[in-house]
Amino acid sequence: MQSKTEVTLSKEFHFPVQIYYEDTDFSGVVYHPNFLKYFERAREHVIGADMLQQLWQEQGIGFAVYKTNMGCFDGVEFADIIDVRTRFYFDGPYRSIWLQEIWRPNGTKAAVTAEIEMVCMNKARSLCPLPPEVLALLSPQEPSEQS
Template sequence: MTKVFHHPVQIYYEDTDHSGVVYHPNFLKYFERAREHVIDSDKLAKLWNEQGLGFAVYKANMIFQDGVEFAEICDIRTRYSFDGKYKTLWRQEVWRPNGTKAAVIADIEMVCLDKDKRLQPIPAEVLASLS
């Protein structure tokens, strides 16, 4: 696993549900935002537009340990590693301000697919960002 990358996410009305905390699927959104900043969003847009290559989540294992509330600015912590030439493994966590443990922990496997949804090796451009 690499060092930890940090990405801040502020919690807005759109993120919460009527129980008063963040609606649980939204954490997958924050993890994706954070990964895109690690890889480089412009590079991802170019890969998609020019080569028809995109990344897809293949597996996601999540533990929800604490609720996150409106207006909090959370720290999304991201590390990753490679598993062969097709898979990247991501360890990602959500930390509340002043949190003493992660609010959410996720292990996520990503693969690269072409527009026909066929598995492709991780593109060299992405390897260059990640290495």
């Protein structure tokens, strides 16, 4: 794996999530496994549901979580509208690393952080290289190419 000083991080993506009562435990605080769902939704938002569906249907390519490291530092509560902040980088031909944070409204620090390693797999559940479409979509662009 590359050291974090050698990687090129993507721009930061933001994804709002409304916290519903069903997301919480008896005390009104989000039940911790739900944070993984919020992170998943944010990653899907970055890549795009259309792209994910096209890759699976046309090429038999999908993504799987390989490893997760998550820390919960502040309780997220019922009725909060959180900001899921996402950055990522590529780590070789098969893997991407997603650095994600959950911020509460008016938060001064991340309430939850995660480093999630994703691998690219085919329908036989074997590793396969990240497809060119994903690399092109997610690769950092030169400033003159950004819109």
